[in-house]
Amino acid sequence: MRGRDFGVAYGATLLGLVLALWLGGIRSATVVAMLAVLEVALSFDNAVVNATVLRRFDLRWQRIFLTVGVLIAVFGMRLVIPMAVLVAVTRQSPFHVLSSSVHDPNGYAHEILGVQPLIAAFGGVFLLMIAMDFFLSGHDLIWLPFFERRLAAFGERFKPLALEAFQVVGVVLFLFVAAGTFATDHPVGVPIAGVIGLATYFTIKRLSDAAADRSESLADEADETPPQGRQALMLFIYLEVLDATFSFDSVMGGFSVTVDIALFTIGLGIGAAYVRSLTVFLVRKKTLDRYVYLEHGAYYSIGVLAVLLLVEIGPDVPDxxxxxxxTSMIVAAFIHSAVKAKGEDPAGAEHPALKS
Structure with missing residues (x-):
């Protein structure tokens, strides 16, 4: 890991551990370290997914993702969003929520678990739509033909608006059934949270597509011009929303380690910095061009996580x-890609990077 690619992560680690030592000594530093490792372990697939989008950006936007994006991830997903959810559900002030996390950690943990079905519905629907969009659109490169070709053929049978309507109706019906069967404490909240996830996905997608349509198109798709201006901003927002939603598993898993909001934010923040550094590393090393199935593995991973989040509307799924x-989907895609690359270059000769 070179300092150029992981400098932000190293700096976040040093600052975070110093803060943890100041707040509670070795015990707090140990908790922070555990949370950081948890974040990286649960979010490796997140880095691969991020890289599939980030590789479209130029160096300036990559740096923005690595710096400003870290701040958004730490203070947005890992501090503001959990508190905002609790404030909305419990109708208590942010100060009370923050105070409870420090002085009444057991009560705070109970509040988090109480709204887990709502978080699972929002995150599961958002991620499911992303995975469906990828597989229903079809691609020249196929990793698992039996599954991907059938989904692509299904997507071709409908016009885009009809397909989206079919998806929306199916998702909403599922949410009402799941809420009535499992989340009896949130019979209305779960469908509303899922619909908000749908609306968030379609809003971001529409804005991104509109900006892309107005951008300069290229004849050669293999050599796309990096997005600029509004298109770059919309893609950046999409990437941040995707990253935040994809982090729900690590956020929920983090509460199994501690409910101290300060240690929680510091630990997962350090992990988030490493995930972003790893994302930029994958882009700059052109790993996704060489290992051509990694992108497919990432979207399979998104689909798996979406299903597990939707299952968590009812019974809890172990972290x-x-x-x-x-991660297993990413590993399988990496191994298959490595075998493919070796088979196409048996003599070890240097060839142009494979394009997906």
Whole structure:
């Protein structure tokens, strides 16, 4: 890991551990370290997914993602969003929520678990739509033909608006059934949270597509001009929303380690910095061009995580299962890509990077 690519992560680690030592000594520093490792373990697939989008940006926007994006991830997903959810559900002030996390950690943990079905509905629907959009659109490169070709053929049968309407109706019906069957404490909240996830996805997608349509198009798709201006901003927002939603598993898993909001934010913030550094590293090393199935593996991972989040509307899914299930898809795609690359270059000669 070179300092150029991981300098922000190293700096976040040093600052975070110093803060943890100041707040509670060795014990707090140990908790922060555990949270950082948890974040990286649960979010490796997140880095691969981020890289599939980030590789479209130029160096300036990559740096923005690595710096400003870290701040958004730390203070947005890992501090503001959990508190905002609790404020909205409990109808208590942010100060009370923050105070409870420090002085009444057990009560705070109970509040988090109480709204987990709502978080799962929002995150599961958002990620499911992303995975469906990828597989229903079809691609020249196929990793698992039996599954991907059938989904692509299904997507071709409908016009885009009809397909979206079919998806929306199916998702909403599922949410009402799931809420009535499992989340009896949130019979209305779960469908509303899922619809908000749908609306968030379609809003971001529409804005991004509109900006892309107005941008300069290229004849050669293999050599796309990096997005600029409004298009770059819309893609950046999409990337941040995707990254935040994809981090729900690590956020929920983090509460199994501690409910101290300060240590929680510091630990997962350090992990988020490493995930972003790893994302930029994958882009700059052109790893996704060489290992051509990694992108497919990432979207399979998104689909698996989406399903597990939707399952969590009812029974709890162990954190280790989400981690293993998501990461295993990435590992399988990496191994298959490596075998493919070796088969196409048996003599070890240098060839142009493979394009997906």
């Amino acid at each position: 280790w299962l989400a981690s293993v299930a998501g």
